[in-house]
Amino acid sequence: MYFIYTLLYSIVFIILFPYLFLRGLFGRHGILERLGRIRLPEKISSPLLWFHAASVGEVKALATILPRLKSLRPDCSIAVSVVTKTGKKEASGTLSQVDLIFYFPLDFPFIWRRVFRKLNPSLLALVETEFWPNLIREAKSYGCKLCLINGRLSKTS
16 A cells, blocks of 8 residues: 555656755755754754644644643653745744754655654644645654544544
8 A cells, every 4th residue: 555655656656756855945945944854953852753744723822832831841852844835934033942843754654764764753744734744653663652633534534
């Protein structure tokens, strides 16, 4: 299953690569971060709690949760990943208690291995239903706890 998903994802990536590369290069969409090259600030400590919010709506949902979490656990570092440029702008403006904001990397296993080694997160919280199969698989193999925030799943899904 993962092999087929990764194969199809790779094919789509290869087809879209020229467009994505130019958009990333000229639009400042964090091309290095999307390849797993994340620069950690010095203030990052362990345990690290990682929240993935795709765009503005998910970031706004986090804005209600993270201040309370930080007051309960001031010893934890908080990282937030976003997919869109507007999501990163919103996160930078509203999530002052966050230690690291970065663009969500591409869903390839080798990239996720690099990201998990770099961040060493204790928890990965997916906001809404932002499921990425290789991310979830690598998080599990790394021993990172996973949770879903504000997500709805039907009985059939």
